[in-house]
Amino acid sequence: MNKFRLSVFAVIASLALFSCGGSGERKTENTATTPVETKPTEPPVTSSSAPLSQDIMLEGNDQMRFNATEFRVKAGEPVHLTLKHVGTMKKDVMGHNVVVLKMGSDLHAFDTEAIKAKSTDYIPKSLNNEIIAHTKLLSGGESDSITFTLDKPGTYEFLCSFPGHATFMKGKIIAE
Structure with a gap:
């Protein structure tokens, strides 16, 4: 009886190993290595090597994400920022x-x-002195621009002030 149990266990373990991918070799007809192209699940995030630009295009989506979190601009020159809510x-x-926000402001x-501050579209009047500029609160499909x-020179933080969004929807503008 023990041999039977051991055999059944071995068969089940083998099936589990091979059904989960295991470490067995797989042969394919094409042995050339070609890169596999994958599509990101979220929009790419701008890295710290973002080029200097006075025109910022920013998108916000229904997954509470901006498509970029860092921008570089030239200090002392006007910046034109457009926010587009690409959700629905x-x-x-x-x-x-x-x-x-002004440099040194406490984002949290x-x-x-x-x-x-619901009555003012989540722009707290008590902290107006901390704000450099802000867009209006947008529904899906809308956009707004500010200059x-x-x-x-320095690092200025930006955020979406809708409740709970700043956890994910924030970033930096670096003025050089």
Whole structure:
């Protein structure tokens, strides 16, 4: 009886190993190595090597993501930022905006106050002195543009101030 149990166990283990991919060799007719192209599940994020540009195009989606999190601009020159909400949801459930904060502002503290500012589309009047510029709150399919100047070289943070979004929807503008 033990031999029978051992045989059954060996068969089950073999089936499990091969059904999960195992380490067995697989032969294919084409032995040339060709790169496999994959499509990203999220929009690519701009890296720290982002080129200098005074025109920023930013998209926000229904998955609470911006398509870029870092931009480089020239200090002292006007910056034109356009936000496009590429999702389909209305602003009362998935609204997006962009708020550019002054250098040294506390993003977390701003976000905490913004949650309480529903009547002003989550732009807290008590922290107006921390804001350089902001777009309006957008529904899916809408866009808005703002123009501002970052006078001093440094790093300026931006965020979406809709409740809960700043956890994922934030980034930096580096003025050089």
